[in-house]
Amino acid sequence: MPTLLPGPVTVTVPATSANLGPGYDALGLALSLRDTVTAEVVDGPGSVVVRGEGAGAVPLDDSHLVRRAMQRAFDAMGCGTPSIRLTCDNVIPHGRGLGSSSAAIVAGVCAARGLVGGGSLLMDDDAVFALTAEIEGHPDNVAPAFFGGFTVAWGSGGRFHATNASVDPRVAAVAFVPPDPVETTVARGLLPAQVPHADAAFNVGRAALLVAALGGRPELLLEATEDRLHQDQRAPAMPGTAALVKELRADGLPAFVSGAGPTVLVLTDPLAQAGVAARVPDGWRVHTLAVESQGAVVTEG
Template sequence: MVTEITIPASTSNLGASFDVCGLALSLYLRVTIEDRAGGFEVVPSGEGADRLPRDESNLIPRVARSVAELRGKKIPGVRLIVDSQIPLARGLGSSSAAIIAGISVYQTLSGDRLSEEELFGYALRFEDHGDNLAPSLLGGLVVACVVEQLGQRSLVTVKRAWPEDVKIVLCIPEFEMDTSKMRGVLPKEVMLADAVFNLQRAALLQALIAERRLDLFSEALRDRLHQPHRVPHGPGMGDVLKLNDQTRDYPGLLGVAMSGAGSTMIAFATGNFHQIAAEMSYRFATAGVRSRTLEMEVDNRGRKVDTSV
């Protein structure tokens, strides 16, 4: 019996919606489970394969083993064929995808069915990015709130329909940005006016999607809480972000933001994707940074598990 688990990448923060919501993307982490005697063996390919552990120290089997221990279950070692399209340390939810994959491996091997609340509770033990974990599991646009009950943390989530005509352009520079370090550059306290500014625009993003007011997209992406502090740490990122103020000059462009904590920059558009991608890449190039671009759709399905005999 062979099981294949497919988990989408994700982008989070979406401008003003810092730590609030995330969006699943049509880039995938695929994990194929094959029987083998002994402990876990990981056979990686794709993005970052040369940097990933091939034994039980790899995040995917580590999560699977940890959840089994917490649940009082025993799971066998297996061979995991891991193929990833998700770049590492680029703000595209690679670790969240691996965590959801690891929990999915546990469920497959144990036959234990976790509720959504339980699954997110275990996932949050490995990282706090609910706005990446939620879309990796559920797909689409997900608003995620961390809640605590009886000393246990989990997520409350609401999945929303994403406008089909709004596509994604990613511009991925050659340099990485470590999420924990980028969290460290943020101020511990913010001005009330800045907090209100972001609250208004985070709410605006949800409202414009509900009412299809795509003309307001760039306004909803304006941010005062995280991008101004992070962009200076990545050459060229500031120039790419300025496109959010110049959408009228680029037909089809709705807005631009950092993806997660960077370094990827994300554009939302309804057309002229090649031209928008070229402009983003050009702006990195003028700062001496090489980059690659990807055009894609939102993944509305989320995690997929297929088993064949």
Template structure:
């Protein structure tokens, strides 16, 4: 990261920025580090500027018992970087968070936190100093290392992202109304670093060519031909290599795909996502997972408890409001 400019001022006290950010699923099978989908699970962050230099926390929901309450919190780190790039110092903050996205499950919890923090910081500086969403994309991608989760978190829908000339870029695809995401969230975590470390340094030309073809097919399937989603989500680059870190997830993906459903590992896992073509298939996927071990919304299979959720594609991305604080 380049060095930020020297801070010359602090945000005015007495204002609150509230940011709602959707969860995301990266890769979607063949789109490794380039495709992401925003879904209707939301983390909410509210940041109030204080007249003192205090740093206060009010955290609720997923994983809060393990989160720090000091400047090492990811939200504070991201806000510090954003403020510095904008020419500001942090000042005092009250950080209130409602975490819905499970941590370490492949649904973009860290991307959501980074996007929310940068968007909040940007909203709390003087209007003349605020930047657009492309600026948020650059800084959030810089922190995450790639844009596959942060782009759909910012813009919603399906994001197709790449890096060129040292900058990150993305374009947005609105999928067919027939596309319905269904997720099965297990009760265990897989660290992204572990999952990424299992990938080989090189792949065969045949696998690369096959993956390129499936990624292209997936774009057509998402937009115009959802009956081709199962074929379009076939991956050759990363899922098989990561299976040893999440064998239960790999087994569920295999079982769903054998049944003709467009299932894949969500991000680095271990959550499994399936893209249904309409209500009938979505219900069938929920029922299928339930039959493997229990009820429709909490299935136990192979000793693993799965939380099964039928979601929607989020089309709005991060939403920011600023108002006088309390």
């Protein structure tokens, strides 16, 4: 059995936005909010402490998502079930479409690997990504959470894969976060089983355009973030979000639903962020964000 190290291991993981309008379950962007998880092996019972987002709402036992992800990684490396002292300092909003669950999963798998002697040999980066995507069930958020930057993810041969694409330095983001969450399962449940061929073709074109727009043609972002596959279909679950997206886009701002919502993300020039942020609705939170080039960062000791 591999050797367990006492730790501690600290992992920081960025928030993410998936879909980016047309790139449903494929495109993702890492953003400059980071959750921090610290884990160490202990004698006796383990413990979970949560501070910040999710405190008082998430479980504080082995059913906590970070702890469950750690156990999946320990199982994959043949390490049994060690007792873990886990501390989570969260800033990514929960249930708002900014990748909090993906951040937790990536943090857990990375922390477990860091607590195992030779963990990087037992589980290389491709294996970490594959396991995190398997736990999450789709790769669009875990890819930027783990690798950072702008990612394109896909499935092939029964496994998920991802690659990075470039982002122009003139691209930053503003996130409008409403007070009430929407469960991803609810948002996904509103999507039809089939879509018209014309709508599928429209989104393929816009997703390809979005890769070009983010990479060096940010003036095309308004058209590149158009979508026909999921945002209108989900609008009944988040009417305030749908109304804000419509309002911002009518004024020429490339706004879209972040992930499954209900956060609204706007891609904009860093010099224009303050003006965009001033449009935050009453009762909502606003974050001015950079594109985060680094994904998960692990510090041992």
